[in-house]
Amino acid sequence: MSTPRIALDGIRKSFPAPRGRQEKTTVLSDISLTLAEGEFVCLLGPSGCGKSTVLGMAAGFDQPDSGILLHDGEPIAGPSPQRGMVFQQPTLFPWLSVLDNVTFGPRMAGVPRERYLAEAERYLRLVGLQGFEHHATWQLSGGMRQRAALARAWMPNPEVLLMDEPFGALDAQTRLMMQELLTSVWQATGTSILFVTHDVDEALFLADRVLVMSARPGTIREELRVPFERPRSIESLVTDPEYARLKQRILHIVREEAGKSMLAENGLCPA
Ligand SMILES: Nc1ncnc2c1ncn2[C@@H]1O[C@H](COP(=O)(O)OP(=O)(O)O)[C@@H](O)[C@H]1O
Ligand SMILES: [Mg+2]
Structure with missing residues (x-):
């Protein structure tokens, strides 16, 4: 197998506790993922699970506490023009x-x-x-x-584009147009894309693979290959039973994980 464009292996990251508190917040406990050359991967998960933290480290904006971060097999030590970033x-x-x-x-x-x-x-x-x-x-x-x-x-x-919910602030119609547009530019350029979203339909429309994160401290809870041929059309996807099955599976995990983070925020342990 060829070297992935981006590889994260066993990434752990915590942030200092808010003022007056002792304990650190562990945001990512063990993140491993790869992004192959020319691949489109969506990273999906409940709000606050650490998606932007993962992206920031892949960009080289921040270093992990432990674990390995590689671009074409070389350690990521800081930002590079080979890894572009797009924000919301x-x-x-x-x-x-x-x-x-x-x-x-x-x-x-x-x-x-x-x-x-x-x-x-x-x-x-x-x-x-x-x-x-x-x-x-x-x-x-x-x-x-x-x-x-x-x-x-x-x-x-850039060899890699890291996109952090870039269409999150757009209305539904514009968003769909932007998803089609992004797909066509991606196909014209062959750039590898790691795309963060919390929208399941967006992930299934765009991605070759979807990685679903757990609640904090984040890990990759599930990986799903998205089998639909390209070019994709949202009209035909929504009538495809496989689309419904994948969507139901992802929604189930995200709801479960979002429930866990609500319990944790209220100081309760998940059952
Ligand atoms: N620089 C930082 N210092 C302290 N806490 C941070 C910092 N960056 C992120 N966090 C915390 O890490 C958690 C995950 O944040 P983030 O990666 O932005 O989640 P997501 O993008 O999935 O919504 C949040 O609880 C956030 O408050
Ligand atoms: Mg975020």
């Missing part, structure tokens, strides 16, 4: 044009304009923003802002 709130500069936002990285690095312009135009076309290059981002809808953020994340041609 697109972090664009409102006063800059779409093009200036998308090319912000290379412009700041002093790369000559002719070296990045064609690439920027390619990504703007892929995300459907051609014709909007010179609009200021405050003039755009939420969906269009997230498209600009996607084009910007793809500008350095």
